[in-house]
Amino acid sequence: MDTQAAHEILTKHLKSNGKQRATPERFAILDAVLQSQGHFDVEALYYRLISNGVKVSKATVYNTLEVLQECGLVSKYRFAENTSRYEKAFGRPHHHHMICLNCGDIIEFTSDRLERIQEEMANSKGFEIQSTTIQIFGTCSKCRKKV
Amino acid sequence: MDTQAAHEILTKHLKSNGKQRATPERFAILDAVLQSQGHFDVEALYYRLISNGVKVSKATVYNTLEVLQECGLVSKYRFAENTSRYEKAFGRPHHHHMICLNCGDIIEFTSDRLERIQEEMANSKGFEIQSTTIQIFGTCSKCRKKV
DNA sequence: CTCGGTGCAAATGCTTTGCAATGTC
DNA sequence: GACATTGCAAAGCATTTGCACCGAG
Numbered sequence: 001m002d003t004q005a006a007h008e009i010l011t012k013h014l015k016s017n018g019k020q021r022a023t024p025e026r027f028a029i030l031d032a033v034l035q036s037q038g039h040f041d042v043e044a045l046y047y048r049l050i051s052n053g054v055k056v057s058k059a060t061v062y063n064t065l066e067v068l069q070e071c072g073l074v075s076k077y078r079f080a081e082n083t084s085r086y087e088k089a090f091g092r093p094h095h096h097h098m099i100c101l102n103c104g105d106i107i108e109f110t111s112d113r114l115e116r117i118q119e120e121m122a123n124s125k126g127f128e129i130q131s132t133t134i135q136i137f138g139t140c141s142k143c144r145k146k147v
Numbered sequence: 148m149d150t151q152a153a154h155e156i157l158t159k160h161l162k163s164n165g166k167q168r169a170t171p172e173r174f175a176i177l178d179a180v181l182q183s184q185g186h187f188d189v190e191a192l193y194y195r196l197i198s199n200g201v202k203v204s205k206a207t208v209y210n211t212l213e214v215l216q217e218c219g220l221v222s223k224y225r226f227a228e229n230t231s232r233y234e235k236a237f238g239r240p241h242h243h244h245m246i247c248l249n250c251g252d253i254i255e256f257t258s259d260r261l262e263r264i265q266e267e268m269a270n271s272k273g274f275e276i277q278s279t280t281i282q283i284f285g286t287c288s289k290c291r292k293k294v
Numbered sequence: 295c296t297c298g299g300t301g302c303a304a305a306t307g308c309t310t311t312g313c314a315a316t317g318t319c
Numbered sequence: 320g321a322c323a324t325t326g327c328a329a330a331g332c333a334t335t336t337g338c339a340c341c342g343a344g
Contacts, residue, residue: 020298057301060299082332125245126287127286128291129285131284133284137278170318204327230307231309
C-alpha cells in the first residue's frame with residue numbers, strides 16, 4: 001500500500017487537531033498496521049512491533065490505534081469475543097463480515113445495495129451516518145460440508 | 148408478554164439438551180428479562196433482581212443469559228463500549244440499531260430488504276446464517292439540531 | 295522551554311472460574 | 320443418590336490510568 005499517503009493522512013490529522021504531536025511511535029505503529037493482512041488484535045500488533053525491534057508500550061499501541069481510527073486509517077470491530085479487533089482501512093473499500101461460529105473464519109463482502117438501503121434508513125430517521133457495521137454470524141461453507 | 152410461552156421455550160430447551168436442569172433461578176432471571184424494556188446490561192439486570200428480592204449471584208445471571216441466548220429468548224449485543232448489552236428477543240421482530248455516538252441513544256429499525264439482501268449474500272458464499280447484526284453509528288436527529 | 299506523549303506498573307471493570315454446598319432429576 | 324447448578328470470592332483479561340521522564344514544536 002501507499003505508505004507515504006497514509007503518513008500524510010496521519011500528519012495532517014495530527015496537525016489539524018492543533019495539539020497532537022507527530023511521534024516516531026505513532027508512525028511506527030501505522031507502518032505495522034499497513035503491513036498487516038486481515039484482522040488483528042492489540043496483542044498481535046504489539047507482538048509484531050516488539051519482534052521487529054520497535055520499542056513501544058501497549059498503552060501507546062492502544063492510544064495510537066484510537067488516533068488512527070479517528071483519521072480513518074483503521075477500523076475497529078467487535079465480533080463475538082471480548083477482544084477488539086482492528087484492520088487497516090486505508091485503500092480498502094468499505095466492507096462487511098460473515099463470521100463462522102464454528103471455525104472462526106471471517107469472510108468479507110461488499111454490497112452497494114446494502115450501503116444504499118442503510119443510507120435510506122438513516123435518512124428516514126434524520127440520522128447522520130458516521131460508520132456502519134454488518135455482521136452475519138453462522139456457519140461457513142467448509143464447516144457445513146464437514147457436518 | 149406471554150410469560151408462559153417463554154417458560155415453555157426455556158423448559159423445552161433445557162430438556163432437549165439432556166442434562167440441563169430447570170432451576171428456579173433460571174426462571175426468575177427469565178421473568179426479569181421479560182419485564183425489561185429495551186437494552187440492559189448484566190449489572191442492571193442483577194440489580195433489578197436483587198431489588199425484587201430474588202436471591203441470585205452475578206455468575207448465575209451470566210450463565211443464564213447464555214442459556215437464554217441459546218434458545219433465542221434474548222439477544223446479546225456489543226456496541227461501542229466494553230460491556231455486553233442484552234435485550235429480550237421473545238415476541239419481537241428481528242431488528243437492527245442506529246447508535247448515536249453523541250448521546251448514546253439507540254434507535255431500532257427493521258428492513259425486510261436488508262434481511263433479504265443479507266440472505267442473498269450469504270447464499271452466494273454458501274454461508275448458513277444463524278444471526279445477523281447491523282449497527283449504524285453516527286449522530287441522531289436530536290443531536291444534529293443542537294450543534 | 296512547554297506541555298503532549300511515552301513507558302511502566304498498578305488499577306479498573308467485565309466476565310469467568312474453582313470449589314464446596316445445594317437441590318433437581 | 321448423582322451430578323448439574325449455585326454462590327461466593329478469587330482469578331483472568333483487555334483496556335485504562337497515574338505519574339515521572341522524555342522529546343516534539
